[in-house]
Amino acid sequence: MAAEQRSRRARCATVLAFVLIASSRVGAQDQAESDRKESHFEAKVRPLLVSRCEECHAETAEGGLRVDSREALLQGGNKGPAIDLAMPARSLLIRSVRHEEGAPKMPRKRTKLADAEIADLLTWIEDGAPWPKATAAAVPAIERRIAESRDS
Numbered sequence: 001m002a003a004e005q006r007s008r009r010a011r012c013a014t015v016l017a018f019v020l021i022a023s024s025r026v027g028a029q030d031q032a033e034s035d036r037k038e039s040h041f042e043a044k045v046r047p048l049l050v051s052r053c054e055e056c057h058a059e060t061a062e063g064g065l066r067v068d069s070r071e072a073l074l075q076g077g078n079k080g081p082a083i084d085l086a087m088p089a090r091s092l093l094i095r096s097v098r099h100e101e102g103a104p105k106m107p108r109k110r111t112k113l114a115d116a117e118i119a120d121l122l123t124w125i126e127d128g129a130p131w132p133k134a135t136a137a138a139v140p141a142i143e144r145r146i147a148e149s150r151d152s
Contacts, residue, residue, distance in 0.1 A: 037127045044120040052107050052117075063104070070131035079104070088125035097121065 049067050057067040057077075065077030073082040073093065082093040095103035097113045107113070113121075124130075 034130075037124075037130045038132045040120070040127070041124055041130055041132065044117075045124045048113075048117055048120065052110060052113065056107070056109070070129055073129065083125050083129055085125065085128060088122055091125055094118065094122055094125065 053067045056062040057065050061077070063077045063079065065079075065082055066072035067082070074085075076082045076092065079092060082091065084091040088094065092103060093106075096106040097118050099105045099112060105112075
């Protein structure tokens, strides 16, 4: 009987060790994926929104839309939510920057976004539209992109 109990304990310990190892790997993968999404936002999306959209859709909120927070994009403006996490490609933001029929063509006062920029926005929405706080490293890059967009 004692040998049987030791065997059960050993099996339980083995299973517990396996579960702990597996969960730590999943946690590390989740963190890496989260880091990738935040990095994509900081490198591609935030600078794009700042340089190409905020002139009209920040403090002035043309059309009732602000693009300076995730919550504002989810709430949307006069035409409804700007981003749709359930159907990212049908988001008003994506339809607008693609210049699709029935959507306002954005940006209105500047050239159409490049296909790569539109793809970056779509990827961001597909990723759940993460919106981390600006990091100290991201701020100079954002300011540089804003200056470049004003110079062009």
